[in-house]
Amino acid sequence: MSKDCRGNSPSGAVYGLGFIGAAIYYISHAATFWAGVLGFLKAMVWPALLVYEALKRLAM
Secondary structure, three states, X not given: OOHXXXXXXXXXXXXXXXXXXXXXXXXXXXXXXHHHHHHHHHHHHHHHHHHHHHHHHHOO
């Protein structure tokens, strides 16, 4: 079994740090508790949103 199949890749660390940074950003800018919850959910999907916006702009 190769190392890549076990999930020990650097991209996981980058995603983890990005998640923590996004969660801190969104929660610190939240005005209410539910806005903070929404910010936490946004932090989980920020890579998908980033890729979507990038592809949308490149298609033009």
